[in-house]
Amino acid sequence: MSSILVLYGSYRSDRMGIRLADYIVARLRGRGDAVELIDAQAVGLPMLDRMYKEYQPGTAPDAMESLAGKIKAADAFVFVTGEYNWGVQPGLKNLTDHFLEEWFWRPAAIASYSAGRLSGARSNSAWHSTLSEMGMVVISSTLTVGPIAQTLDDNAQPTGEAGKALDRAFLRFAEDLAWWTEATKTQRAKQPPPY
Numbered sequence: 001m002s003s004i005l006v007l008y009g010s011y012r013s014d015r016m017g018i019r020l021a022d023y024i025v026a027r028l029r030g031r032g033d034a035v036e037l038i039d040a041q042a043v044g045l046p047m048l049d050r051m052y053k054e055y056q057p058g059t060a061p062d063a064m065e066s067l068a069g070k071i072k073a074a075d076a077f078v079f080v081t082g083e084y085n086w087g088v089q090p091g092l093k094n095l096t097d098h099f100l101e102e103w104f105w106r107p108a109a110i111a112s113y114s115a116g117r118l119s120g121a122r123s124n125s126a127w128h129s130t131l132s133e134m135g136m137v138v139i140s141s142t143l144t145v146g147p148i149a150q151t152l153d154d155n156a157q158p159t160g161e162a163g164k165a166l167d168r169a170f171l172r173f174a175e176d177l178a179w180w181t182e183a184t185k186t187q188r189a190k191q192p193p194p195y
């Protein structure tokens, strides 16, 4: 069993991406993993001032300290990414930027979505380089969901042909992430990361 964090970062009152985040959490749990949703809005970090590592040990705000512990303990990450004006959503980027070394040496998967048919592809692409810079191994399998309202209902259940396509794509996505999760777990156990 692996420990996986699913991270999502829209702060909008009428946010839609929570459907995809909830879908991924439920499906990964169905495979037997220990999965936690990290909802940036619920965590409520302020706009970046000091990164976690810039605090003296034991003095970071509680929400940041708690999240740092969860990130360090996780075996893998899934980033659920919406797109605002061809870019990333600020809430998730803000949460992510508070940490650096805490993310290292684990795989990350990207699942993007949007209201239209392009499925957040540009934010998906932007996150790929950001997560690589932050020391994660970004897996090549991805999910691109759009239009999200026609793919998942408000209970995060797949609907229609688009929902079936998502279920099919999820299998490869989850298998790819599981392979890299095992590979990096094994390597971390065999040889501690060099820095």
Ligand SMILES: Cc1cc2nc3c(=O)[nH]c(=O)nc-3n(C[C@H](O)[C@H](O)[C@H](O)COP(=O)(O)O)c2cc1C
Pocket (backbone or CB within 6 Å): 010, 011, 012, 014, 015, 016, 017, 018, 082, 083, 084, 085, 086, 087, 113, 114, 115, 116, 118, 119, 120
């Ligand atoms: C400020 C803003 C900018 C947006 N820009 C894009 C965009 O560039 N491309 C796109 O496909 N959809 C765009 N959309 C539509 C979003 O895909 C859609 O609103 C989606 O539900 C946003 O995710 P959320 O509901 O989880 O916040 C934008 C929406 C907002 C609010």
